[in-house]
Amino acid sequence: MDLGILLQILFWGIYAGCIYILLATGLNLIFGVMKIVNFAHGEFLMIGAYITATVFLLTGLNPYAIILISMLALIGIGAVVERLCFRPILGTGKLNEIFLSIGLIYIIQNGVAVIWGDEWQSVQSPYEGITVPVGALNVPLDYIVIMVVTTAILCGLYLFLKRTKTGREMRATSQNRKGAMLVGINVERMDVLSFGIGCALAAAAGTLWVVSGQIFNPYMGSIPAVKAFAIIILGGLGSIPGAIAGGLLYGIAENSAAYFLGGVWKDAVSFILLIVVLVIRPTGLFGESGE
Amino acid sequence: MVVTRDTIVRYATYAVVAIAIIAPLLSENLFLLNLVSLMLIFIIFSSAWNLLACSGQGSLGHAAFFGIGAYASTLIAVKAGLSPYITIFLGAAVAAGIGILLGLTCVRLKEWFLAMVTFGFAIIVQTLTVSVLAPVSGGWDGIASPRLVSPAIPGYQLIEYYSILVISIAAILFIRYVMKSRAGLAFSAIRENELEARAAGVDPVKYRLLAFALSAFIAGVAGALQIHHIGYITPEIFGVDLSFWPITYVILGGLGTIAGPVIGTVVLTIIWDGLRLAGLTFSRYIIIGVILILTIIFLPKGLVDLPNQLPKWKEALHKMRGKTKTAGSPE
Numbered sequence: 001m002d003l004g005i006l007l008q009i010l011f012w013g014i015y016a017g018c019i020y021i022l023l024a025t026g027l028n029l030i031f032g033v034m035k036i037v038n039f040a041h042g043e044f045l046m047i048g049a050y051i052t053a054t055v056f057l058l059t060g061l062n063p064y065a066i067i068l069i070s071m072l073a074l075i076g077i078g079a080v081v082e083r084l085c086f087r088p089i090l091g092t093g094k095l096n097e098i099f100l101s102i103g104l105i106y107i108i109q110n111g112v113a114v115i116w117g118d119e120w121q122s123v124q125s126p127y128e129g130i131t132v133p134v135g136a137l138n139v140p141l142d143y144i145v146i147m148v149v150t151t152a153i154l155c156g157l158y159l160f161l162k163r164t165k166t167g168r169e170m171r172a173t174s175q176n177r178k179g180a181m182l183v184g185i186n187v188e189r190m191d192v193l194s195f196g197i198g199c200a201l202a203a204a205a206g207t208l209w210v211v212s213g214q215i216f217n218p219y220m221g222s223i224p225a226v227k228a229f230a231i232i233i234l235g236g237l238g239s240i241p242g243a244i245a246g247g248l249l250y251g252i253a254e255n256s257a258a259y260f261l262g263g264v265w266k267d268a269v270s271f272i273l274l275i276v277v278l279v280i281r282p283t284g285l286f287g288e289s290g291e
Numbered sequence: 292m293v294v295t296r297d298t299i300v301r302y303a304t305y306a307v308v309a310i311a312i313i314a315p316l317l318s319e320n321l322f323l324l325n326l327v328s329l330m331l332i333f334i335i336f337s338s339a340w341n342l343l344a345c346s347g348q349g350s351l352g353h354a355a356f357f358g359i360g361a362y363a364s365t366l367i368a369v370k371a372g373l374s375p376y377i378t379i380f381l382g383a384a385v386a387a388g389i390g391i392l393l394g395l396t397c398v399r400l401k402e403w404f405l406a407m408v409t410f411g412f413a414i415i416v417q418t419l420t421v422s423v424l425a426p427v428s429g430g431w432d433g434i435a436s437p438r439l440v441s442p443a444i445p446g447y448q449l450i451e452y453y454s455i456l457v458i459s460i461a462a463i464l465f466i467r468y469v470m471k472s473r474a475g476l477a478f479s480a481i482r483e484n485e486l487e488a489r490a491a492g493v494d495p496v497k498y499r500l501l502a503f504a505l506s507a508f509i510a511g512v513a514g515a516l517q518i519h520h521i522g523y524i525t526p527e528i529f530g531v532d533l534s535f536w537p538i539t540y541v542i543l544g545g546l547g548t549i550a551g552p553v554i555g556t557v558v559l560t561i562i563w564d565g566l567r568l569a570g571l572t573f574s575r576y577i578i579i580g581v582i583l584i585l586t587i588i589f590l591p592k593g594l595v596d597l598p599n600q601l602p603k604w605k606e607a608l609h610k611m612r613g614k615t616k617t618a619g620s621p622e
Contacts, residue, residue: 037403039351039406085584085588088588089587089588092591094402094403095344095347095349095402095546096587096591098349098351098402098403098406099349099538099542099583099587100583100584100587100588102538102539102580102583103579103580103581103582103583103584104580104584105535105580106535106576106577106579106580106583107576107577107580107581107584109576110573110574110575110576110577110580111573111577113573114573114574114577118573222531226407226410226411229403229407230407230411233403233407262422264418264421264422265418265422267414267418268414268415268417268418268419270411271411271412271414271415272411272415274407274408274411275396275408275411275412275415278396278400278404278408279396282399282400282401282404
């Protein structure tokens, strides 16, 4: 077992982790403000992937620039979904959210299949084949760009939440919904906004997914979403630093499992990990007791 | 004699059962017979899911038990040479055993966590089936499964149909018995408020495990029946689709009721196959999704609650009309 392979796995893990982090952060943001979990979150990643591929094929823009278009589009779509589907059932029980997400999964997956067809597709990155020497090994330039883009998006989100008035209002709503209402924050606006931003983060993940040359079809969103969900369980519901740490660990664990046990185990290992953690700590690694 | 809603429901049930018994004798339509057989199997499956949901545990991976029952029954039937009529229940017992094990990891979990664990469990089982267990399970290619009734017997389809009908009626009666019993009361108590249930002397762990075991057993029976009806099994049986169908059926029909899964399955099967005959493919799922979301928002107790909701909707419509009239007329 030489060090080179270990480093390689580590890099794959971080790269995969970037996509999970974006998804998990979005889920966490939505959970923090609205206290709902959207199991259809991966479908937004998938829409982002299709938007990216379509814009790329039509205009030939640098796919990394398309990330802005797909994020903007998904803010809109997310706001509509929140308004039409989730707002009417807010506060009617957690099982309802899960069931509603299933309806959304059906609609979005097959809506995309109607528009774009259900074959596997892929897009070639402009940096395909270019590698950068990092220490002992050659890393594809794409991986580095993806890590930089992810970091930039997370920094942007951090500044938005900490420095802007809307961001502060959003954090206030997340800490105490009733209190936020009392001081005059329009919490329903925060709901729409956080759902939209969460979806935009998923769209960014979708763009990165496509750009890195991974194949996609209308049904590919569920598995990354479920993993993102597992990550926020591990990292603690509502905790964005937890999502980042969890996402990286998860990406690395999964790629090690795929390397050492074989590719079939890639998805299962993550769930075994999740179940083990939940057996020991029913509220997640860093989760608080209760809700 | 006063005709209450209960008596109407009772006689309607008898009528449906009578039709289910007599109809196949009158018409020799094998397509319909097959369709109704599969529908009955899904009634069993969604009733099983519903039983678990009654105890407040919404599983997103019930295909795991459906598939375990099916695989176990097939393998026992093939290796031991037993009749599928016996192995159905042996396979289901295996599913129930594994259900208890999964239940043990789930008893302390809240809704979302439980949903995740069950969802992940189905994926784990599928992975095991195609990797470690591939030598016995046939991997992704699957294996042939003996038919419930050998095709050598004349009219085997009819015998198979009646067997499935009898088992599904038995399953529904059994679930009805459980839900009306002390255990059923305990399930609702835990679902509504676990803390209060505990204060009232209900042991949540015991009853949640019981719900898991019963639900996994009945789902296993349904899975085994389906596979012995189709005659072939592949790991696709653990797929997300099969986990989501019972949920869709039960939500549409009415969560936590005995009639709900039956009505939901029948209505959705008719819509589903009607749309297929109309030539729709992907759009069928979109329509199902829209129906599901509309049901959750506007009819949270499902179709069984429609008789109570209709007058309210009529009243609301009336009021709306009245308002627009007064607003629209200047005089």
